[in-house]
Amino acid sequence: MVDASQVTAEAEAEEQRAGWFELFFDLVFVVTVSVLAHDLHGDPGPREFATFLVLFFPLWWAWVNQMVTVNVFGSDPARVRAVLLAAMPALGLMAAASPEGLGDRAWAYALGAAWIRLLFFLLWFGRARRPGSTLPLWRPVTYCLVPAVIWGVSAAVPGPVRFVLWGLAIALEVVLLAVQAGISAEFYDRLKVEHMVERIGLFVVIVLGESVFTVVATFTEHFTGLSALAALLGFFVVAELALIFFTWGTGAAARGLTAVQSRRAVRALRDTVMYLPFVLVSGIVVIAAALGTAVGEPDHVLPPGARWALSGGVLAFYTANAAISLRYGDGLGTVMRWYVFCLVLTPGALLPASVYLPAWGAVACAAGLVLLLAKLSKLSRARGQAAAAGAGPAAPVG
Template sequence: MTQSRALHFLRRATDPRRASYLELFFDLAFIFALMRLSRLLLSDLSLIGAARMLVLLAALWAVWVTTAWSANWFDTGDRVTREFLVAVMFGGLLMAASVPQAFDGHALVFAVAYLAVHVGRGFAFVFVLRGHPRMWRSARIVAAFFFTGFPWIVGALISEVRLPLWALAVFADYAFTRLRWPVPVLGRSTWEELRVIGEHLAERYQQVFIVTLGELIINVGTAYSNSGFDPARSAAFVLAFVNAALLAIVYFIPREGRLGEKIDAAEAPGRLAMDVAFLHLGLMASVVATAVGDALAIEHPYGRAAPSLVAVTIGGGGLFLVARNLIAFVIDRRPPWSGLIGLAVLIALVPALLRLPPPGSVLATDLVLGAIVAARYAVMRRNDRRSGNG
């Protein structure tokens, strides 16, 4: 591979910045993974069950993020890039299929598929970029996974230490990424080597969040379809739908539309894009938890809510607000007061919600999210009036 061929393989500034159809096709595997994760959490609402779900979600999210960045760096119209995306999608689908038994009989399948996606893609990029300076970026990524791959494999082979080793491994993977893959001899990547096209990545983050909300809708619709259409369950279904709609509105208004511009204008675009990617992991986890809580409220709308149901419902809404507030702060460097107040209100309502039926927790989340939306629209209208008067 000559350097001129490598230049053809890399994305150019004049190339289209919109997501390709193949990237959207890849998101289908992520939808399936989220569905498996919500079922896994639903089967075990303990702290251990939540920890397992988070570890698996973090691994799957790492695959999605690195794929999005690869499509940002490399020309998705190139045949080689398309083949890589299809191969990664297959690996992600294999990971998703093994999720229900990832901490049991299919642990090795999950771990090997995870490492194969990252290491295989890295080796392939080293090969196609040989002779070009960007080759070393991919080489560092491969080398980093040789360090973190050990706890993945050992954890897959020894069930007694699987959860702590996998938690350590995925934390190390994220730490290596944030530190720009520092490895002996090869050094670490510079922020210039990690420069990204903000418009493309912002669009991909928005798209995957909508995909995640799609999993919530599927989960809620399935729960309602499988239960009786009595008034209590119907009311819980309406509240769950409103919940999904409010999550989308809070996510997109008012800051998210400027994310691409902020990334492109940043001193180190890769650093801002990376921080936002990490924070989106919290958003993914919050929607999975919310999907489980909403489904349980539909299936069991009577009697006092179990502590686990309140925890997963309010925890999902609270985690969403934490992650969204942090993203807003990273983008604008201003604390989103409405989100912080909403989070405090949710926490304060927990004792009362433990004495109410399960749909009460969904209603409380809807009221808090609705108040945040109303507050943001009020601020926007006030600013518009001031601009008009000026």
């Protein structure tokens, strides 16, 4: 006979995993990341970097809010699947509008953002109306419906005013999260850690996949020996970033999120799920753009924009990892044992190397740096875990 407790445990474990419909939903982001990363190839300037961040954050914000929503509701209920399916065209509209997302197609981008928030409102408002719900009705109105209206209005207004409204809509959601108004501590207790870790990991897979695609597609167009060398080194950089994230990052995330959830450290939970992964994935995207430029012209020195993309992307990736580790409760000394090398070597070695060496040489330096940081972080974590085991539980993180 089958043990009932085993069946219950298996059902709970299955509930915490990402459903196939969520994975289907993520297909839109494969296109989105590719479209947004396109303008970062070659020699991007401050305008191109700013445009990428301005257009990528609302899309990321929509995705992470969708992830939390499914975490709470589950992906099986018909209404959740209907919302995910209805949200995909909205995300597609935002992606299609992105090449001119701050220009002629800004209205379409804004309508896509309004569309998604309206769908989330329908789900959360329905939950707030349930008998016995601890979620006040005003919460989904202010967090979902009001931003949806602001985004919708912005589609009809001209230039600078439109972007002020975008900032206002996002700021409203960010402030509501910061003050935690209308959300009980029990809400955070119900969040499924395994599901969040898996979903963020799958999003990182999307971004890493775009990086591999960029390297291979560029090599296809520039089929030379030096391009092959640059592509091989670029693949090593991407593979090492993936190894760092999936070998140590996901395990640390599961332990760290479980720890902060048990301590009800809601700010740490919010930061490590909503904000800091955006910095991490943005770093990977700009690294990928620089690698594509290097593969295309391996015997030339990287243009200034690509140099900043390569160095800034590495710095962003490891800065996000360092900040996440600190929010999980790792000691400052443990984190700084490896992060200090990133702070010193990225501007002190990698950036100068990209100025004087041909592009393939700059990528080789990046490969050496990420390998060094991987070894140092592994050693530092091992020492930190040993010290923590001898010293007792870590101090609470707020």
